[in-house]
Amino acid sequence: MRDPSNLAEYKKMYPVFKDIPDNEFTYFNGRWLISAKALKQLAYKHKNKELLKLIEKVESK
Incomplete structure (x- = not known):
């Protein structure tokens, strides 16, 4: 199944992202x-x- 191009629909499919602000996508x-x-x-x-x-490893570089 393809991920929806609508961010609200995507967040409904993957609730782990519900608290992430839209501008971070x-x-x-x-x-x-x-x-x-x-x-x-x-x-x-x-x-x-x-x-x-x-x-931590990536940020330390």
């Missing part, structure tokens, strides 16, 4: 992408240690 090549800031917010919210380590 970009529609590119038929897919919704989130910003690094949004990714970091999700990692902290869900306490994803592996993702937090990756973010």
